[in-house]
Amino acid sequence: MTARPMGERALLLEVASLEEVLAVRAALEASRPDGVIDIVPAARTVLVRVDPRVLAVPAARSWATAAAAHAGPTAAADQPIVELDIVYDGADLAETAALLGVSADELVRRHAAAEWTVAFTGFAPGFGYLVSPEWPFDVPRLSSPRTRVPAGAVGLAGAFTGAYPRETPGGWRLIGTTGTRLFDPDAAVPALLAPGTRVRFSSRRDESRARPQAVGSPRGGSAVVDAPRAAADLQPGVTPGIRIVEPGLFATLQDLGRPGAGSVGVAVSGALDRAALRTANRLLGNPEDAAAIEVTMGGLRAIAERDLWVAVVGAWGPLRLDGHEIDPYQAHEWPAGAELHVDWLAHGVRAYVAVRGGFDGRQALGSRSTDLLAGLGPRALRGGDIVGIRPDAVGPIPVAPPSLWSAPHDDELEVALAPGPRADWFTAAALETLFEAVWTVSNDADRVGVRLDGPGLARTRDDELPSEGMVPGALQVPPSGRPTILLADGPVTGGYPVIAVVTDAALDLIAQARPGTRIRFRHARPPA
Structure with missing residues (x-):
């Protein structure tokens, strides 16, 4: 080890x-x-x-x-066993059997006869990578992944089988469909398939049950669209707070996220600039983890449904309340009927609109954060949404001294890097280049990750890395050699080598880095 x-x-x-x-x-x-x-x-x-x-x-x-x-060795008999119903109706069943040199009936028989174990999870919440000593096949993934695979599809890839908990893209070969619910964020135990769980597939025929078809497969197929998620708005019994007139480019509810759920495939999520969120809440007497609206690049317009207090922190741009310009990093009275306008941001990427008491919204795994990749929490805000306010203020509104804050630096950043687990996969020249080059934030940047433009980082080995756990800040390097910094909604596991990891404190800087921002990396100081 x-x-x-x-x-x-x-x-x-x-x-x-x-x-x-x-x-x-x-x-x-x-x-x-x-x-x-x-x-x-x-x-x-x-x-x-x-x-x-x-x-x-x-x-x-x-x-x-x-x-x-x-x-x-783990005592398999002591582990729970879950039975998943399955109809072997997958779009790739016959082709996969032929690829493996067996009949479709033989493939089905072996799949149903095996006892499987959840080795790990990832890719999506509740997606388990199942293995079995009774399964002899190594199944290649599709050369061109599907753009959408329906919830409940059961597939094969490598030595693994797995079932898709929700509709996502995917490159596994589909052999069947299960109607078992695999992930329920409102349940006490949200993931049915946790690491170590034993699984058996129970084959049944049910012609009356609708069988979703993969979208974007080589055979086509009909589109299956998930029903809209519950709005990120008023929860039963909660007093209305604000009405969204325009959400701007992109606006979501975010608190400090869902740490500790990686083993069931759930990313941390939460505010990308956590210091800004904490500051906004302190200005209003809220708990530091109260939910606020994360506004990307600006454009938000909202009207107060009742008298409120509001603070806007993080990225800078023109702010207007009831038609009058206001300052960021200050608590302001927001009268009922008045409109708050967070105009297009001039410095930084993400502004945080917080109200006294905190915003309310659909909770998932103890957090009100929106995670669109995983489909957890409230959906992104839309015009017409009513967002509730919670009574969670814990102190008075403090007197904030002026001139303590400044606009985010978005021309050039110095970012500290701590060691990564796969630095030995790269040449000495690549490790030197990582710290000597000037990197540029590309247009390919969102809450999942930020891709950097710059010189390619050469590897010493070209074999495929088995999937391993990821953390926010990990610098994954794909075959192109240009790294991507994973952020809070990034994957829980990944298969690209991590050369280094952005320090926790520096992640807030990355959250405010606009496309075109230059980045220089330095070695993180060792802990005292």
Whole structure:
């Protein structure tokens, strides 16, 4: 086993096989100390994320390596078993069987006869990567992934089988459909398939049941559109707060996110500029994690349904309240019927509109944050939405001294990098280039990640990296050699090597970096 750094707040334990991953994960869970936020198994690694205020990373490394060294085979009989109904009606069933040199009936028989185990999750909340010692096949993915795969589709890829909890793109070969609900964010245990769970597929024929078809497959197929999610607006029994006139380019509700749910495939999400969110809430006497509206690039117009207090923090642009210009980083009275206009932002990317008491919206896993990639929390705001206000203020509105704040720097940033787990996959020249080059934020930037333009980073090896746990700030380097910085809505696991990790404090800077912003990386100072 090898322990590898994953930035300043996590580490990767690398082992030789999936069987060892399951054993190590079980050993870590059995002795988990305070301060461990998440334990995320993957194909050959187990990611351990910690809160360094509670548990220092060196201490976590000592605990994790000692626990892993004593890990034994998991007792499969002690693990829960879940039965998934399945109709073997997948669009790729016949073609996949032919590819493997067996009949479709034989493929179905072997798939249904095997007992499967959830090795790890990722890709989407509740998506389990299932393995079985009784499954002899290695199935290549589709050469061209589908743009949409319907919820409930059961597929094969590599040594794995898995079922799609919701409609997403996907490159797995589809062999069937299950009607079992795989992920329910409102349930006490949201993911039906957690690491270590035993699974059996129960084949049945039900001609009356609608069978969704894959969209964008080589055979075409009819579109299946998810029903609209519950609006990000008024919850039952909550007093109306504001009415959205125009959301601008993109506006969502965000709090401090969902840490600790990576093992069931759920990203951290939450405000990308957490310092701005915390500041906005402090200006209003709110808890620091109260939900605010994250406004991307500006354009928001909203009318107060009752008398409120409001503060706008983060990116800078013209702000008008009832037609009068107001200052950012101050609490302002917002009378009923008055319109707040967050005009197009001149500096930075994301402004945070907070109100006293905090905004209300659909909760998922203890957070009101919108995660569009996972389909969790409230949807993005639209014109006409009514957003409720919570009574969560905990203190008086403080007197804020002026001139403490300035516009975000969006011309050139200096960003600290902590070590990544796969730096040894890159040449010495690439590691030197990473810190000497000037990188530019591309137009390909959103809440999932920020792609950088600059020189290519050459690898020393070209083999495929098995999926492993990811963290916000990870610099993934695809075959193009140009890194992407993963952000709060980024994938829980990924298959591109991580050369380094942006420090936690510097992530707020990345959140405000506009396309064209230049970035210089420096080595992070080691912790005291």
